[in-house]
Amino acid sequence: MLDVTAEDQALLDRYLAGYQRLIAGQIPANTAARRHFIAVARGLALPATPHEWAYVKWSLRQRRLDAEPKHDRRLHSAKAPLQANFGRTDWLRRWVSGTGDAAMYGWHRLVALSKRGAAQASDVYNLLHASDLSAQLDRWFRAQFGGAKPSIYDKAMDASYNGTHVGGGDHRLFDGGHDLLGAWQAVAGASPHDSLLQEVSGYMLGLWRDLVTPRGLPLFSMEKESFDAVSTYVAGVFGISGQWLKDVLTVNVGELLGTAVGTIAVLLNWDKADVDRFASLVGSFGISAIMAANPLLGLIAVASLARAYQRASHGADLSAIASGVLRGGSGAGVFILTASLIGGPVWVGLVAGICAKVALQHAWTHGAQLASGVEWGRIADAVAGHCRREAYETTASLKELAEFRRMVDR
Structure with a gap:
């Protein structure tokens, strides 16, 4: 008990x-x-x-x-x-009470571990997917869940590309048969003899086969000429590559999984009492979304940050949000940068990135603790007092010097 x-x-x-x-x-x-x-x-x-x-x-x-x-x-x-x-002889009540305490403590511990575990797992997965390991993860997903024989519905979705061959490996973004609306229109017209259930099943399987490819499923379709014009403009103004722009307009199963675990982590840690952890998670997700060109995770990060800002009741909460976002974003950035700069096998860069991220988080945490222990108000008062004394003494010295000069002039 x-x-x-x-x-x-x-x-x-x-x-x-x-x-x-x-x-x-x-x-x-x-x-x-x-x-x-x-x-x-x-x-x-x-x-x-x-x-x-x-x-x-x-x-x-x-x-x-x-x-x-x-x-x-x-x-x-x-x-x-x-x-x-409780009386000493009331052993039954004591035992029941102690069992309840232990159960309650265990439940609290389970909740806390679940929150922390979800945050760490989602953070690690999205960082890995934003690193050089993402290509291997995407190929693994395709090898495990792709490779099925194309159905009449898959062929209907690819009909436009098969006729024009525009876009090559990125044709899903341009042919109009692979976004959510275009895919359904293609599937619905694939056969006059199928049932609605067969069409829905073919539609879902077709989308799934697109999701498990590295290029992924387009969020919407656009003409290739329009894309080339936009790509040229953003490359000249912002330095954004055309490949990154293609990635941000599509989503694959790896990015969808990262968004799902990220959403779960955000919901579990959506607590005003622990603003630091929540903001740090959002900051890490933001950097991961940018580096991995994951549009869905980016939306989760932006929406979570906006909600946290809306719920902030005073300046201290806003400061905690800013500090947490900066800490999480810097940790993610250090991990991705270190992992990409270290040569050799991918796992060597990942280990180096993890070490760099842990070291930065450790330094950040202990630096904040040291800063919070400093009595900044007393230091400011001491500095202000010293400045006032110096100003007074300087003014007095100037007055005495002026008086001495007047005496000399007489």
Whole structure:
């Protein structure tokens, strides 16, 4: 059983009202420690500090008291240690209560681990897909899930390309038969003798075969001449290559999987009490989406960032969002840059990228902790006081010098 110790009770006697005001939002959660305390109180993180453990034990005690019959509550005192809550002979009630505490603690731990695991797994996958490993991942998906014999519906979707041969390997973006609407029109006209169920099945299988190819499924179709004009313009103005532009206009199964796990991670970590982790995740997704030309993941990152900004209640939250996005984005950028610069096998670059990212995150975290421990207000006051004294002494010296000159002139 999680017992309230004398040390816990001392903290509760002094700070319980402050804990409750912080959780209620009456005290701003403008530090990482306060945000983590709120996450612990809501069951979204594990207790780590004496204050957090004291509040968790107090909450469990109050929950047990609320569940007891009213005539038993007179045996308890609000400030008594938890050991006094039950008689020594009431072993059954003690055992049931302790089992409930353990189950609740285990559930909180499972939730916290699930959130952290989803965030790390989605971050790692999207970083890998944004690295040089993405080509191997796309080929693996095609080898595992592609290769089926083309059906009449696949041939109908490729009919325009087979007649013109415009676009080569990128023809899905230009022939009008592979985007969501064009594919359905091609499938619906493939045979006059099939049923609606056969058409729907052929449509879904056709889209799936496009998704498992490295070039992927186009979000929409466009004329090749129009694409060439847009590609030439963005290359001249922004330096964006035509291949990256093709990638951002299509999506394959690897990018779709990255978007799915990213969405799950965002939903699990969508908590105002842990703004830093959420913003860091969004920042990492943003860089991964740009480097991998994943339009869906980019939309998730932008929408999540906009929602976080909308929910920010004051300047401290906005600062935490900016800091988290910068930390996550810089970590992703360092990983991708290091992995691409290191020669040799792909795995060597990936290991080097992971080491560089971990080192940067470690330096960022400890640097923030050191900065938060500095009493910047006292330093500013000391500097301002020193400047005032210097200004006063300088002014006094100038006055004395002017007085001396007047005396000399006489």
